[in-house]
Amino acid sequence: MFEKIPLSGVSNIEWLRLRKSGIGGSDAGAICGVNPYSSAMKVFRDKTSEEVEELDNEAVRIGHDLEDYVAQRFMEATGLKVRKSNFMYRSSEHPFMIADVDRLxxxxxxxxxxxxxxxxxxxxxxxxxxxxxxxxxxxxxxAVTGRRTWYIAAVILGKEFTYRKLEWDDNLIGRLIELEENFWSDHVVPRVIPSPDGSKACDEVLEQYFHTARKESRIELVGFDEKLRRREEILGFISELQEEQKQIEQEVKLFMGDNESASSQCYRVSWGNVDSTRLDTKRIKAERPEIYSDYAKVSHSRRFEVRAA
Known part of the structure; x- marks a missing residue:
């Protein structure tokens, strides 16, 4: 069973806020660790923040604009008829699970x-x-709607239309519900940060939760010596690779001389002129301190450093 939330007349901002009230279909793969474009940390940040982010890029626009076209191609290919639902669904048994489906x-x-x-x-x-x-x-x-079958149709731009049929799988759906429930109850509700994953989203969550350090506070660093040694090794690898990268770039520049561009069957290289203007803030501060004071903006952040003991 499920609750139906009417979407007729709901603005995009209101719809995005509704999506924060539970785990949606596009969140499921991220929580399971199988979405190459998202992560559990990103979902956590979205569900626990007050900000409402309106994505507006070409990929989102294409997906939205072609949704009707994909549905039409599906009906032509299968002889089935589909319709929009104009509702968001919330599971009665698992209220943290919501669904905003494309078609029924x-x-x-x-x-x-x-x-x-x-x-x-x-x-x-x-x-x-x-x-x-x-x-x-x-x-x-x-899982949310109780429907036993779900089709997925895709237009591969410039190549083909294709569709697939998925049937209800007790084990898979049961495991998915378990993972989502654990994520919601162990992390989102108590605001407990998931394990770090190296993503930008994780940096943003840590900055949000621990924005300011307590002055002169100190704790014993336990259990991180091996990880920090590995960090030193990685930094060494990065330094060597960056040096190799610079050497390759320098060799290409030497070959190009004063030419602006060069090309081969595989690559196009440009080494063009760039003019940029920057304010001499040091001079302004010295000669016109009142102007500097009026326009200076103080930012607060924390700097992470590691040194040998």
Whole structure:
């Protein structure tokens, strides 16, 4: 069973706020660790922050604008009829699970997810495959709505239209619900940060939660010596690789001389002129301190440093 939340007349901002009230289908793959474009940390940041982020890029626009087209192609290919639901669904048994589905299949216990894919990702759809994070998304929708079948249709831009059919899987859906419930109850509700994953989202969460250090406070560093030694090794590798990178760039520059561009069958290289203007803030501060004071903006952050004991 589920609760139906009407979306008719709901603004985009209100819709985005509704999505913060639970785990949605697009969050499922990230929480399971199979979404190459998102992570559990990113979901945690979204669900626990007050900010409402409106994504507006070409990929989002294409996906939104072509949703009707994908649904139409699906109906042509299958003979099935689909419709929009105009509702968000919330699971009654698991209220942390919500679903905002693309289409429902008329006369069948099924739904439809509409996707667009770049030609560069065409291989991920070959031989009947489905990108794994999309599988989790469809399973999530089945778990919330109780529908036993979910179709996923995709237009691979410039190449082909394809679709797949997923059936209810007790083990997979049960495990998905368990993972989502643990994430919601162990992290989102108590505001407990998930394990760091090296992502930018993790940096932002840590900055948000621990923005200011307590002056003169100190704790014993326990259990991190091996990790910090590994960090030193990584920094050494990075330094060597950056030096090699610079050497290659210098060799190309020497070859190019005063030419602005060069090309081969594989690469195009440019080494052009760039003019930039910067304010001499040191001089302004010395000669016009009143102007500097009026426009200076103080920022606060924490600096992370590691030194040998």
């Amino acid at each position: 299949v008329v006369g069948e216990d099924a739904g439809l997810e509409c996707k667009t894919a770049s030609i560069y990702n065409a291989d991920k759809w070959e031989d009947g495959n489905i990108p794994l994070h999309y599988v989790m998304q469809c399973c999530h929708y089945m």
